[in-house]
Amino acid sequence: EAQVTQNPRYLITVTGKKLTVTCSQNMNHEYMSWYRQDPGLGLRQIYYSMNVEVTDKGDVPEGYKVSRKEKRNFPLILESPSPNQTSLYFCASRGQSNEQFFGPGTRLTVL
Amino acid sequence: TQLLEQSPQFLSIQEGENLTVYCNSSSVFSSLQWYRQEPGEGPVLLVTVVTGGEVKKLKRLTFQFGDARKDSSLHITAAQPGDTGLYLCAERSGTYKYIFGTGTRLKVLA
Numbered sequence: 001e002a003q004v005t006q007n008p009r010y011l012i013t014v015t016g017k018k019l020t021v022t023c024s025q026n027m028n029h030e031y032m033s034w035y036r037q038d039p040g041l042g043l044r045q046i047y048y049s050m051n052v053e054v055t056d057k058g059d060v061p062e063g064y065k066v067s068r069k070e071k072r073n074f075p076l077i078l079e080s081p082s083p084n085q086t087s088l089y090f091c092a093s094r095g096q097s098n099e100q101f102f103g104p105g106t107r108l109t110v111l
Numbered sequence: 112t113q114l115l116e117q118s119p120q121f122l123s124i125q126e127g128e129n130l131t132v133y134c135n136s137s138s139v140f141s142s143l144q145w146y147r148q149e150p151g152e153g154p155v156l157l158v159t160v161v162t163g164g165e166v167k168k169l170k171r172l173t174f175q176f177g178d179a180r181k182d183s184s185l186h187i188t189a190a191q192p193g194d195t196g197l198y199l200c201a202e203r204s205g206t207y208k209y210i211f212g213t214g215t216r217l218k219v220l221a
Contacts, residue, residue: 004153031207033207033209035211040213041213042115042199042211042212042213042214043154043199043201043209043211044211045208045209045210048207048208050206050207056207058208059208059210090153090154092153098142098144098159098203099156099159100154100156100209102152102153102154102155103153104151104152104153105151105152105153
């Protein structure tokens with residue numbers, strides 16, 4: 001089944017404790033992207049990757065890092081999480097068409 | 112930065128009623144997408160509109176792109192409880208960036 005998977009689905013952590021949210025797709029898509037979703041603000045793009053080893057900032061990249069060492073994986077790294085990074089995070093991938101396929105989301109709480 | 116405004120923010124209607132939700136921009140869209148997001152899931156693409164004045168239908172859903180490509184609407188005929196969800200419009204800004212609207216949360220009561 002074609003899908004985008006994210007792990008973990010839920011995470012509660014404390015300020016300053018480094019964490020990684022994994023994202024993997026099995027559709028051989030070149031493009032992948034991370035978003036955060038907050039009430040009243042919609043989805044905002046954090047980072048995106050056009051292909052292996054090629055990444056760029058979206059609209060809200062501060063406090064986040066990404067890497068794209070393999071085509072199928074695009075982890076989101078929070079080196080020193082803060083409470084304002086409490087949010088619902090989505091990973092997405094896109095092939096040759098304009099259709100993005102989204103993962104199920106990761107709900108992160110930073111205390 | 113282009114902003115996408117959606118209205119209304121919330122909508123609660125009875126099964127069988129019709130409704131329209133709107134997406135407006137401060138500048139011209141290159142193309143516009145509509146997504147539906149159900150609780151606990153990621154958004155799912157419904158349609159992409161590209162040409163000004165374009166109308167697309169997906170069963171009971173009708174999508175319209177404004178002639179000037181600065182606005183779009185989604186009309187649902189005879190809404191059903193299964194239509195409940197968050198409806199998002201999004202513009203592809205350039206090749207790799209996407210801008211999403213704030214969403215319309217729809218609840219259809221049986």
